[in-house]
Amino acid sequence: VAGHGARIVLEDGRELVDGTGQGSSAILGHQHPELIEAVSRAASAPILTEVNASPLRDEAAELLFEIAFTGEAWAGAVRFCTSATEAIDLGLFLAQTVTGRAPLVARDLAYHGAAGLARDAGTHPLWFGGLASRTGGWQTAPGHAQPRRLPVPSCGSGETGDCTNAGCRSHCFDDAVALLSGAAAVVSDFGSGAIYPSPTYQDQLAQVAHETGTYWLQDEAVTGFGRLGCWFSFQRANSRPDMVALGKAFTGGAVPGGALVLSEDLVAEIGDRRWQTGSTLRGNPVTLAAMTTVLRIVERDELVARAHRLGTVLGDLLTDLASAHPSVERVGGEGLLWSIELRADRRHAANEWRGDGADQPFSKRVSAAAVDHGALVSTSGGSGLWLAPPLVIEEDELRLIANALDAALSEVEQREGSIS
Ligand SMILES: Cc1ncc(COP(=O)(O)O)c(C=O)c1O
Numbered sequence: 001v002a003g004h005g006a007r008i009v010l011e012d013g014r015e016l017v018d019g020t021g022q023g024s025s026a027i028l029g030h031q032h033p034e035l036i037e038a039v040s041r042a043a044s045a046p047i048l049t050e051v052n053a054s055p056l057r058d059e060a061a062e063l064l065f066e067i068a069f070t071g072e073a074w075a076g077a078v079r080f081c082t083s084a085t086e087a088i089d090l091g092l093f094l095a096q097t098v099t100g101r102a103p104l105v106a107r108d109l110a111y112h113g114a115a116g117l118a119r120d121a122g123t124h125p126l127w128f129g130g131l132a133s134r135t136g137g138w139q140t141a142p143g144h145a146q147p148r149r150l151p152v153p154s155c156g157s158g159e160t161g162d163c164t165n166a167g168c169r170s171h172c173f174d175d176a177v178a179l180l181s182g183a184a185a186v187v188s189d190f191g192s193g194a195i196y197p198s199p200t201y202q203d204q205l206a207q208v209a210h211e212t213g214t215y216w217l218q219d220e221a222v223t224g225f226g227r228l229g230c231w232f233s234f235q236r237a238n239s240r241p242d243m244v245a246l247g248k249a250f251t252g253g254a255v256p257g258g259a260l261v262l263s264e265d266l267v268a269e270i271g272d273r274r275w276q277t278g279s280t281l282r283g284n285p286v287t288l289a290a291m292t293t294v295l296r297i298v299e300r301d302e303l304v305a306r307a308h309r310l311g312t313v314l315g316d317l318l319t320d321l322a323s324a325h326p327s328v329e330r331v332g333g334e335g336l337l338w339s340i341e342l343r344a345d346r347r348h349a350a351n352e353w354r355g356d357g358a359d360q361p362f363s364k365r366v367s368a369a370a371v372d373h374g375a376l377v378s379t380s381g382g383s384g385l386w387l388a389p390p391l392v393i394e395e396d397e398l399r400l401i402a403n404a405l406d407a408a409l410s411e412v413e414q415r416e417g418s419i420s
Pocket residue numbers: 023083084085086111112113114189192219221222247248
């Protein structure tokens with residue numbers, strides 16, 4: 001019912017540390033006074049649809065490039081959207097249009113959004129967009145398109161590979177040229193499905209995309225705006241994408257919003273052709289006000305450096321947690337984005353479970369127990385927990401989350417014995 005900073009208040013008066021950041025969106029925390037003020041002020045401005053030119057939109061675009069994309073000279077244009085899902089759908093459709101190719105490529109266990117081509121590019125079994133039966137089984141729409149699939153990178157599953165040793169390279173890239181050849185776009189991200197590709201992986205993938213004439217869209221829905229200790233995940237490596245999709249933190253989670261950023265080269269490819277797409281609420285004044293406020297605060301309060309510093313603390317806390325609990329299989333992440341993979345029963349394994357059945361997965365039971373110890377922690381499928389707290393979180397609040405998880409894991413482990 002209320003919140004402040006990284007805290008969220010329940011109806012019964014209990015106050016929890018919000019380790020979820022509301023799906024990673026609430027980077028400024030809850031009820032940030034400057035965000036409330038900016039959004040309220042914008043709500044009293046005239047209502048403008050995307051088809052009306054607006055100086056407000058131009059200024060917001062300039063500010064996005066000036067603050068978040070500083071030093072990224074390759075970035076050429078931005079189209080505001082209503083969500084990351086929409087930005088990804090728009091980008092993939094644009095790639096199909098420009099290349100005249102239909103196939104899309106994504107890696108296994110990836111999630112990119114809930115509608116359109118963003119949903120079609122998703123490969124995570126759980127968020128497939130269809131119906132899961134409470135008594136078992138699932139159903140999806142006939143003809144539901146599937147992307148071509150890259151394997152989960154070895155470096156993302158907790159192994160030490162970084163694409164430089166031969167085994168690692170062949171696991172990820174032996175089939176990549178064939179997969180990307182004739183495809184319109186490859187979409188990649190850092191973190192969905194608890195997979196964290198290395199910088200070298202990104203550079204290798206970018207190279208294959210370049211060689212095959214396939215556009216590369218980087219999904220920064222979760223990682224954009226500082227969460228990893230850099231403005232965007234692609235900045236961890238040397239290569240640069242053709243398109244970047246933004247959302248979530250883009251408006252601090254306060255109002256819907258997202259954006260698709262295009263490279264100069266892609267803008268040149270479009271040339272003087274008109275891009276025949278419009279949508280009523282894209283670039284809405286309230287969205288723009290939220291975005292510009294978030295940009296200014298992230299810069300002024302040095303939240304990117306803060307995410308980097310606190311990420312080291314959180315990483316250490318979670319590593320300790322993993323060594324203390326037999327039910328933890330691995331932890332992974334960077335900055336203020338981490339996941340804890342649990343030894344769940346096979347039915348709820350990340351690469352299998354579709355959300356069906358009556359029984360509550362292990363991850364849900366741990367997350368419910370964590371609430372009793374003062375922390376709100378998301379599940380990531382049946383076998384994972386996901387931490388993406390506000391960037392304004394305090395160090396002692398991170399400790400509180402780790403302690404709550406420690407207590408919750410102990411409780412569930414004791415209650416249920418060993419995990420099969
Ligand atoms: C990696 C990733 N990409 C894209 C999306 C889609 O974002 P939204 O649901 O805000 O459109 C999500 C949502 O969770 C996500 O985790």
